[in-house]
Amino acid sequence: MPRVKRSTKRADRRRKILKRASGYFLTKSKLYQAAQEAVERGLKFAYTGRKQKKRQYRSLWIVRIGAGALKNGMSYSTFINGLKLAGNTLDRKILADIAANDAAGFTALVEVAKSARANAAQGHADRQKAEAAAV
16 A cells, blocks of 8 residues: 655645634533534634624624614604605715714704605606596
8 A cells, every 4th residue: 555645745634723712611612523623613603703893893884873863853664755755876885974073964864755655656646646536
């Protein structure tokens, strides 16, 4: 049977796992098998954490926008609906920043949303009148 030279691949792989596990409690940082399990578990949590981070930021932005909208006499949902009707393409991150740092600018956006909702309601009423006249 031929001789196999493995170089240091196995040792390197183990060293990499143990280096990642440094700082873990007791055997999880010392013994390879326990360290490997702990590192895999940690990587799994890191992956899900990166996904949750995006959700949590969006939730924070929505709270900030809602607070700013309520200060101006509008609910979050009607504000967002008004902006969509107005054709405004600002995302929630930017809207939250404006709500937190530029009260006058946010008030202007609320006025845009209110006027867009009023125009849409007027257009809806006009269509209903036209349909009633046609019948």
